[in-house]
Structure formats: C-alpha cells, structure tokens
Amino acid sequence: MPLIAMETGRFHESYADEIAIYDTAYRKIWMLAVLGVAFVAVPLLVSQYWLTILTLVGIACVGATGLNLLVGFAGQISLGNAAFAAVGAYASGLLLTRSDLPFWLAIPGGMVMAGVFSLIFGLASLRVKGLYLAIATLAAQYIVQWILSSWTFLTGGYQGIVVFDPIQIGPFDTLTPTGKYLLVLTALTLVVMFVENLVRSRTGRAMIAVRDQDIAAAGSAVSPLRYKLLAFFISSAIAGLSGILYGYNAGLVTTEVFTLALSVQYLAMILIGGLGSIPGSIFGAVFITMLPIWLRDLLPTIGIDLSPSVQVHLLTLLFGAAILLFLILEPRGLYGLFRNIKDYFRMWPFSY
Amino acid sequence: MRYRFAKGVSVVLGLALVATACGDGSDDDGGGSASGDDIVIGVAGARVGPIANVGEGVGEAIRDWFDMVNAEGGIDGRMVKIEEVETKYEVPAALEAFAKFQQSKAALVAVEGTALSDALTPVSAQAKIPILFPGQGNLDTVDGEKFPYAFPGGPLYAHQATALVQHEVDQRGEGTSFGCVAWEPPPGREFCAGVKEAAEALGSDFTGEVVIPAAAADVDAQVSDAVAMNPDVLLHAAIFGQAVLLLKGLCQEDPALPVGAWHWAITQNEIKGAGSDCMEGKFGASMSTLPSDNPEAVQMLGDYWEKSGKDPNPVLDNNSLYGNGLYIATLIEEAIRQAIKIVGPDGDVTGEVMKQALESIKDYEGYGVSCPITITSKDHSGNRAVNVYEIHDGGLKKVDDCVTGPPVADEPDVS
Numbered sequence: 001m002p003l004i005a006m007e008t009g010r011f012h013e014s015y016a017d018e019i020a021i022y023d024t025a026y027r028k029i030w031m032l033a034v035l036g037v038a039f040v041a042v043p044l045l046v047s048q049y050w051l052t053i054l055t056l057v058g059i060a061c062v063g064a065t066g067l068n069l070l071v072g073f074a075g076q077i078s079l080g081n082a083a084f085a086a087v088g089a090y091a092s093g094l095l096l097t098r099s100d101l102p103f104w105l106a107i108p109g110g111m112v113m114a115g116v117f118s119l120i121f122g123l124a125s126l127r128v129k130g131l132y133l134a135i136a137t138l139a140a141q142y143i144v145q146w147i148l149s150s151w152t153f154l155t156g157g158y159q160g161i162v163v164f165d166p167i168q169i170g171p172f173d174t175l176t177p178t179g180k181y182l183l184v185l186t187a188l189t190l191v192v193m194f195v196e197n198l199v200r201s202r203t204g205r206a207m208i209a210v211r212d213q214d215i216a217a218a219g220s221a222v223s224p225l226r227y228k229l230l231a232f233f234i235s236s237a238i239a240g241l242s243g244i245l246y247g248y249n250a251g252l253v254t255t256e257v258f259t260l261a262l263s264v265q266y267l268a269m270i271l272i273g274g275l276g277s278i279p280g281s282i283f284g285a286v287f288i289t290m291l292p293i294w295l296r297d298l299l300p301t302i303g304i305d306l307s308p309s310v311q312v313h314l315l316t317l318l319f320g321a322a323i324l325l326f327l328i329l330e331p332r333g334l335y336g337l338f339r340n341i342k343d344y345f346r347m348w349p350f351s352y
Numbered sequence: 353m354r355y356r357f358a359k360g361v362s363v364v365l366g367l368a369l370v371a372t373a374c375g376d377g378s379d380d381d382g383g384g385s386a387s388g389d390d391i392v393i394g395v396a397g398a399r400v401g402p403i404a405n406v407g408e409g410v411g412e413a414i415r416d417w418f419d420m421v422n423a424e425g426g427i428d429g430r431m432v433k434i435e436e437v438e439t440k441y442e443v444p445a446a447l448e449a450f451a452k453f454q455q456s457k458a459a460l461v462a463v464e465g466t467a468l469s470d471a472l473t474p475v476s477a478q479a480k481i482p483i484l485f486p487g488q489g490n491l492d493t494v495d496g497e498k499f500p501y502a503f504p505g506g507p508l509y510a511h512q513a514t515a516l517v518q519h520e521v522d523q524r525g526e527g528t529s530f531g532c533v534a535w536e537p538p539p540g541r542e543f544c545a546g547v548k549e550a551a552e553a554l555g556s557d558f559t560g561e562v563v564i565p566a567a568a569a570d571v572d573a574q575v576s577d578a579v580a581m582n583p584d585v586l587l588h589a590a591i592f593g594q595a596v597l598l599l600k601g602l603c604q605e606d607p608a609l610p611v612g613a614w615h616w617a618i619t620q621n622e623i624k625g626a627g628s629d630c631m632e633g634k635f636g637a638s639m640s641t642l643p644s645d646n647p648e649a650v651q652m653l654g655d656y657w658e659k660s661g662k663d664p665n666p667v668l669d670n671n672s673l674y675g676n677g678l679y680i681a682t683l684i685e686e687a688i689r690q691a692i693k694i695v696g697p698d699g700d701v702t703g704e705v706m707k708q709a710l711e712s713i714k715d716y717e718g719y720g721v722s723c724p725i726t727i728t729s730k731d732h733s734g735n736r737a738v739n740v741y742e743i744h745d746g747g748l749k750k751v752d753d754c755v756t757g758p759p760v761a762d763e764p765d766v767s
Contacts, residue, residue, distance in 0.1 A: 052451035056444050161470060175478050251474025256467035256537055257443050312400040312440055
C-alpha cells in the first residue's frame with residue numbers, strides 16, 4: 001500500500017516506477033486537490049476581477065509551457081512564439097467565422113495550422129546547429145505581422161477584426177468570466193498533461209538527448225532533425241492554442257496583438273520560471289503576469305505611491321534584474337527555488 | 353547564500369500572493385455607482401510605450417478637469433472619481449485594467465489607443481460598460497447597432513485624413529495631388545486609406561503610399577520614396593520619434609514640399625525635434641481646439657488653479673495633446689450630466705445609463721474645445737470634423753475650423 005506521505009527518498013524498484021508521474025500517492029492527492037480547487041472552488045469563490053486575472057495567467061501559462069518544450073527540453077530557441085500564436089488565432093477565428101466550423105474543429109484546426117506554418121521556418125533552419133532557428137523565427141515574426149496587415153482578402157488587413165463567437169454549451173458560456181476561466185484552465189490542464197507525458201516518453205527522451213548531445217543522440221539512431229522539428233511543431237501548435245485562447249478571452253483578434261515584445265515576454269517567463277520544467281513555465285507565467293499588478297496595487301499599501309510611468313519603468317528594470325539574478329544565483333529559476341525550499345522543509349530539522 | 357536568497361524571494365512572493373488574494377470579493381456584474389455615490393470613470397492609460405505622448409496629454413487633462421469639477425461641487429452634486437490604470441498600450445494589461453474598472457463599478461472607461469479600443473470593444477459589450485476613445489479606433493465602431501458600447505465620439509483616422517484633403521483642395525484647388533506616409537499599424541494605414549479615398553472623391557490624384565514599419569529606427573528610405581512620389585502635398589501618419597525623423601528628412605530632401613499630419617504628430621514634440629525652421633508652414637489636424645487658443649475650458653482651468661493656489665499643469669503648455677484630453681474630459685462630464693438627468697440626482701449611474709446618456713448628446717461643444725458632437729444610438733461617431741493648424745514661428749495657429757471631408761467609402765452606413 002503506498003504511503004500517504006511525502007517521500008523520504010527515491011528508491012525505484014522498476015522502470016515503471018522511475019517514469020511514474022507521481023512518486024507517491026501523497027503527490028497524486030495533492031495534484032487532484034489542486035485541480036479540484038482550480039475547477040470547482042475558484043469559480044465559486046473568486047471575484048470576477050480575479051477570474052479575469054487568472055484567465056490571463058492561464059493563457060500565458062499555455063504559451064510558456066509550449067515554448068519551454070522547445071527551449072527547455074529540445075534546446076532550441078524561438079523568438080516567434082507570438083507569430084505562431086497569431087497564426088493559430090487567425091486560422092481558428094477564420095475557420096469559425098468564414099467556414100462556420102464548430103469550435104471543437106476550429107481549435108485543433110488553428111493549432112495544426114500554427115504547427116504546419118512553423119515547419120516552413122523549422123525545415124529551413126533546423127538542419128544546422130546553432131542559433132539559426134532563433135533567427136528564422138525572428139523572420140517569422142515579421143513575416144506574420146506583414147501578412148496580417150497586407151493579405152486583406154484573408155485577414156481583413158489593417159482594419160480587420162476577426163471575431164470569436166462565444167462557446168455556449170448549456171450553462172457554460174465563454175462570454176462570462178467564469179466560462180473564459182474554465183476554458184483556459186481546461187486547455188492548460190490538457191497541455192500540461194500532454195507535455196508531462198510527452199517528456200516521459202521515448203519521444204521526449206529523444207528530444208532531451210538531442211538537447212544534451214546531438215552527436216551522441218545521432219549515434220544512437222535518434223535523428224536530431226526529426227526530433228527538433230517535432231518539438232518545434234508541437235511547441236508552435238501550443239503557441240497557436242494560446243493565441244486561440246486569447247481570441248476567446250478578448251472576443252476578437254486584431255493585427256496589433258501578437259508583437260515581438262510578446263515573444264520576448266514568453267522567453268522571459270521560461271527563463272525566470274525555469275528551463276526544462278513544466279511547473280517552471282507556470283511559475284514564470286504567473287510571475288511575469290502578476291508582477292505589474294503587485295507593483296501597482298501593493299506599493300501604495302506600504303506608502304509608496306509611484307506614478308504610472310515610474311511603475312512601468314521600474315517593472316522593466318525588475319524584469320531585467322530578475323533574469324540576471326536567476327541566471328547568476330539560481331539558473332533553474334523559480335521552480336529551482338521552489339524545489340530548494342521544499343527540500344529544506346522536507347529535511348528539517350536536518351536540512352543542509 | 354542560495355538558501356538565503358531562496359527564503360527572501362519566497363517570503364516576498366508569499367506576501368504578495370496573500371495580499372493579492374485579499375480582493376474585496378465583490379460580485380462585479382455591470383458597472384455603475386451605487387445611488388448617490390461617487391461616479392467612477394476608468395482610464396486605460398498609456399503613459400509609457402509607443403503612444404506615451406498621447407497618454408500623458410490625455411491622462412493629465414482628464415485628471416485636471418475632474419479635480420476642478422469635484423472641487424467646484426461635482427456634477428449636480430455628484431463627485432467623479434478617476435481611476436487610471438497604466439496599460440503600456442498592451443492588450444493583456446488593458447483587459448486586466450478593464451476587469452479592475454468593472455470591479456470598481458466604473459460607469460464608463462476612456463481608452464487610449466486603437467489596439468486597446470479594439471480589444472475592449474467586445475468586453476465592454478459583455479460588461480455593459482461603454483468605452484470612449486475619441487480621435488482613434490476602428491472605423492467599424494461608428495456603427496452603434498453593431499458595437500453598442502463602443503463610442504469613438506470624435507473624428508476617426510479616416511475622417512481626419514479626408515478633412516485634411518478637403519482643406520488642401522479648398523486652398524489649392526482641384527487637381528492637387530496627394531501622397532501619404534503611413535505608420536504601419538492599423539491607425540496609420542487607415543489614415544492613408546482615407547487620404548486616397550478623399551483625393552479620388554475630390555478629383556485629385558493619389559500618388560501613392562509609403563509605409564514606416566512600427567519598430568523602424570530610421571526612415572531614410574521612406575523619406576526618399578515619399579519625395580520620389582512627387583506629390584503636391586504629402587500627408588503623414590507617423591508618430592513621435594519617427595515623425596521627427598520623417599520631418600527632418602523631408603526638410604533636407606525637399607524643403608518646399610507642403611507636409612500635413614494627423615493629430616498625433618502636430619505637437620511640440622515635432623516642433624522641438626525637427627526644429628521650428630523645418631516645421632514652418634507644416635500643418636495638421638486636431639480634433640480639439642488647442643490649449644494655445646485659450647478655449648473656455650482652458651480659461652476655466654486657469655481660473656481654478658489661480659483661485660485654489662495650485663500650480664498650473666505644465667503639460668497644458670508643453671503637450672498640445674492635452675487639448676484632446678480636454679475634449680474627452682468635457683464629453684465625459686456632459687455624459688454624466690445627461691445620465692444624472694435620466695436617473696435623478698441620487699440615482700444609480702450604471703454603464704447602461706451612461707450609454708443612454710452618451711446617445712442623447714447633441715451639438716455639444718465641450719466649453720469651446722470640440723466641434724459640435726452629436727451621438728445617436730445608430731451613429732457613435734460624434735463628429736467627423738477637425739480643426740486645421742499650421743506651424744508659424746514655433747507655434748500652432750488655427751487656419752481652419754471644424755472641416756469635414758467627403759464621406760469615407762468603407763464606413764458603415766449609419767445614416
């Protein structure tokens with residue numbers, strides 16, 4: 001019978017034990033409790049304002065998790081996450097409005113389009129080692145922005161607005177903050193489950209092998225190109241999903257939303273949260289999304305009333321400082337910090 | 353060292369989480385003040401980022417105006433609380449700001465920036481809280497039946513463009529040719545589309561459009577292309593640093609070329625940046641009467657500052673976009689006045705009441721700041737008129753009053 005307690009060490013007796021998501025039943029119960037709170041208690045107890053905030057955090061978590069798969073697990077850098085989010089959002093929105101597809105086809109349709117679009121740049125740049133993918137995705141960012149404002153027959157051009165009709169199934173309605181929150185939370189849960197399982201699989205281990213030593217991986221019959229492309233496809237499809245969720249949250253998408261700054265922000269999320277860890281993506285997304293709100297709402301409570309422009313510049317400074325501090329002091333990011341703190345308490349009073 | 357750092361950060365994060373979890377938990381359906389309470393107006397500000405000049409001018413004017421209104425007893429006895437949240441002209445921040453305004457029971461939200469007004473249009477309809485964004489926004493939003501809670505309330509970019517073309521054709525005669533330089537994002541492109549349409553409608557030539565990428569650090573190529581188009585008049589929709597670079601370049605390459613601008617680029621910023629010699633004779637549109645013309649609203653503020661012993665706000669003199677802020681502030685004041693008429697002095701001024709109030713505004717001139725504004729349930733444009741200013745001796749001089757151009761073909765039919 002498994003112990004309902006925290007583990008005191010990791011003593012795997014079989015391969016299945018080693019790759020299990022939950023080391024102990026305790027951890028499984030924790031996870032179910034978190035999901036229960038997120039899906040049931042939060043919508044019932046939290047104000048509409050906080051549901052809106054949590055929805056924005058959730059969308060950022062989806063985008064950051066997708067990017068972390070590429071950067072953290074496959075070792076490739078993308079500067080075009082916002083571009084792929086745009087492709088997903090516009091493709092899905094156009095499938096909804098012009099082709100009258102139901103949402104359950106338009107959402108995966110948009111994700112696949114984002115993934116396929118990314119392969120154009122991936123195929124051109126992933127054959128070689130180095131920073132070529134970063135450069136190619138930077139190009140993707142500009143090309144997508146140009147397409148969105150210039151291909152008027154498709155996107156409506158610079159005046160184009162692609163409307164996302166709400167999803168309404170019985171009492172579930174994405175016009176309401178609760179509906180939006182639940183849609184985003186469901187998507188985030190599915191993405192986390194998918195990525196968590198993917199990285200435990202043969203495919204995930206192959207991606208990690210390519211990241212750590214691609215020559216050795218190739219020598220072990222793992223094709224670096226194939227796995228880099230696969231990681232890029234999945235990562236871009238998840239970025240597309242974040243764009244679609246943005247569309248449902250705002251009710252529409254326009255050409256001005258998916259900028260290079262957003263791509264950089266996603267990179268900051270995973271750097272601060274922790275590369276190569278799914279909780280790290282979530283911690284980073286929460287941190288980057290919430291920091292401006294904390295600065296704005298908390299500082300006045302301790303008597304510091306900064307003008308909005310000072311607040312925003314301070315924020316930019318803090319983002320930069322946070323990235324530098326984490327790189328120097330804790331390269332595993334917020335998740336690394338969390339693990340340290342957890343280990344400290346687990347070992348207490350014999351912590352070292 | 354690592355553990356100490358870890359503990360420090362965790363304590364800060366923990367405290368932050370606890371504090372943010374202590375929201376008031378109130379249910380925030382719909383906007384609006386409770387009976388007799390202060391009326392809350394949200395301002396989705398943009399004092400930082402690509403339209404910082406707009407954010408400063410508009411934000412400061414709204415604050416100053418309602419400081420004065422409140423100090424003088426409010427509107428029919430009701431105080432107005434301005435709640436400004438900085439967005440950096442970023443959409444997620446604007447969505448968060450709107451949710452915050454909803455929690456504060458705001459009756460109306462003033463928005464700065466087309467990207468933000470576009471993003472908040474469906475959200476405002478869901479929350480039944482009107483958004484007001486004079487002088488910016490998407491042309492489609494003039495349709496009050498399609499976008500019931502979106503209120504441009506002033507000349508959109510295409511209207512500014514057609515009015516400027518009309519003014520120039522009036523001055524120079526039919527057959528004047530026009531070229532246009534657009535800032536790449538939608539507002540800039542909409543402006544140049546308006547120039548093209550109006551030129552064609554008025555029997556003039558349109559020689560072409562040159563686009564400045566949103567993040568361009570230099571505009572030399574655009575300057576050369578614009579001069580090569582060889583128009584009689586060049587109109588542009590560049591902003592701030594790019595506008596200064598464009599104007600400097602044009603002054604070097606073709607100093608005699610008449611150059612006009614949309615209302616974001618006829619400010620002290622351009623005069624200071626490009627130099628008053630270069631800017632001599634350049635012209636531009638303004639949806640408001642500029643503070644330098646001392647309209648009644650500016651006189652009222654001056655009297656208030658003198659009486660109360662407060663220092664005049666330097667932004668009034670340093671940033672002509674303060675005039676646009678006064679346009680918005682006076683329009684909000686009038687909407688609140690109409691709303692109080694609808695619900696009575698102690699009534700609940702909700703977002704729905706404010707929508708009704710805005711749609712009842714007729715021929716309102718905002719204490720001399722705006723051209724007559726009329727809003728109906730079908731037509732949310734407010735007006736399609738601009739004043740035209742020319743720069744002489746480093747100052748702005750009004751040369752045409754409330755000009756409107758030919759109708760814009762892409763505009764929804766709201767007649």
